[in-house]
Amino acid sequence: MREAAHARVVNAETRVLEPLSTVARSHGLVDVATRLDRIRRWMDADLDDLHDALKAAQADRTDLGRHAARHLLEQPGKRIRPLLVFLTARLGDPVSGEVVRDLAVAAELAHAATLLHDDVIDQGMERRGAPTARLVYGNSASVLGGDHLLIETLRRVERSGHPSLMRTIIDVIGHMVTAEALQLEVRGRFVPDEEVYQRVVAGKTAVLFCWAMRAGATAAGLSPRQIDILDRAGDRLGLAFQLVDDALDLADDPEITGKDTLLDLREGKLTWPLLIACRRDAGLVAQLQGVAAHPELLDDRKFAQDLRHRILQTGCVEATRIRATEAADEARAALAELPASAARDALDTVVEAAVERCR
Numbered sequence: 001m002r003e004a005a006h007a008r009v010v011n012a013e014t015r016v017l018e019p020l021s022t023v024a025r026s027h028g029l030v031d032v033a034t035r036l037d038r039i040r041r042w043m044d045a046d047l048d049d050l051h052d053a054l055k056a057a058q059a060d061r062t063d064l065g066r067h068a069a070r071h072l073l074e075q076p077g078k079r080i081r082p083l084l085v086f087l088t089a090r091l092g093d094p095v096s097g098e099v100v101r102d103l104a105v106a107a108e109l110a111h112a113a114t115l116l117h118d119d120v121i122d123q124g125m126e127r128r129g130a131p132t133a134r135l136v137y138g139n140s141a142s143v144l145g146g147d148h149l150l151i152e153t154l155r156r157v158e159r160s161g162h163p164s165l166m167r168t169i170i171d172v173i174g175h176m177v178t179a180e181a182l183q184l185e186v187r188g189r190f191v192p193d194e195e196v197y198q199r200v201v202a203g204k205t206a207v208l209f210c211w212a213m214r215a216g217a218t219a220a221g222l223s224p225r226q227i228d229i230l231d232r233a234g235d236r237l238g239l240a241f242q243l244v245d246d247a248l249d250l251a252d253d254p255e256i257t258g259k260d261t262l263l264d265l266r267e268g269k270l271t272w273p274l275l276i277a278c279r280r281d282a283g284l285v286a287q288l289q290g291v292a293a294h295p296e297l298l299d300d301r302k303f304a305q306d307l308r309h310r311i312l313q314t315g316c317v318e319a320t321r322i323r324a325t326e327a328a329d330e331a332r333a334a335l336a337e338l339p340a341s342a343a344r345d346a347l348d349t350v351v352e353a354a355v356e357r358c359r
Helices: 002-007 018-026 029-041 045-056 063-071 080-089 098-119 133-136 139-159 165-184 194-219 224-251 271-278 285-293 295-299 301-313 316-335 342-358
Strands: none
Touching: 029 342, 045 080, 045 098, 063 098, 063 133, 063 139, 080 098, 080 194, 080 224, 080 342, 098 133, 098 139, 098 194, 098 224, 133 139, 133 301, 139 165, 165 194, 194 224, 194 271, 224 301, 224 316, 224 342, 271 285, 271 301, 271 316, 285 295, 285 301, 295 301, 301 316, 316 342
């Protein structure tokens, strides 16, 4: 399996924004896809720099931990966090391309590090359409790979020359660890607690979106008020992004996609659709608690399909989509407080495209 992993190389044509553009076009959102294509052309040099920097980060293969990190990084991802750095850096004064690139790469590496760690904790089998690094190289290598990426994240932020960003990225990593620990604490005993859900989403997802927004804005010399506006927009975008992921875990028919049904529940994760479903069908709580304690129940295909059908009957996916749209609208309302510019319009488009993944 390791040989197959080494043989899988990054397609030189894979670029940031293409995944979002493809999804938007496939859902008939031609206008959104066209705007994303326009942004990609506008930012071509920056995005090529990111692509090259991520490839360089994969080049060191001196130990299995770095092999594991490389395995994940070479899988195509949405790269939204580094994109936010690039766009917010264009809202103010001209910034050194090297500084922006370091901050953008740091945002992506921090995210990738959490994925490597999460897959070990969750015993994940697939990530971005490929076997997880832990399956290819082992759990220990995957953990070490995540550690390598976190160290490289800190190095790049320090190199940017912005001490405030170094302090905040350390806080971000701390929040992500705390949120993962909270998620682990409630694993195996399904508890439909909205406060727990909000704390996990804020710590695992939204906090890095906020940092990416702050990083570019800080480098560009924006005012404290403008940075706070972008922080608020990042928080709402992070929530919207997670809600969409929650909806997609239930919305797609496993008969068509070939993916495991109720994967989040199998991994012991509390999601917004499940919270809504339990609120509307109280009888689901005991059943979901049974599955959380014994996830092997989902190996019975009929049982899993019947449970999924009962959950969907509550309208929880539609309700989650509505909440995701509301959160995205809140992000766009915050962005509207900034001076009009091409970069602000691009950020608005990215928010719209991110939430439209669930359409």
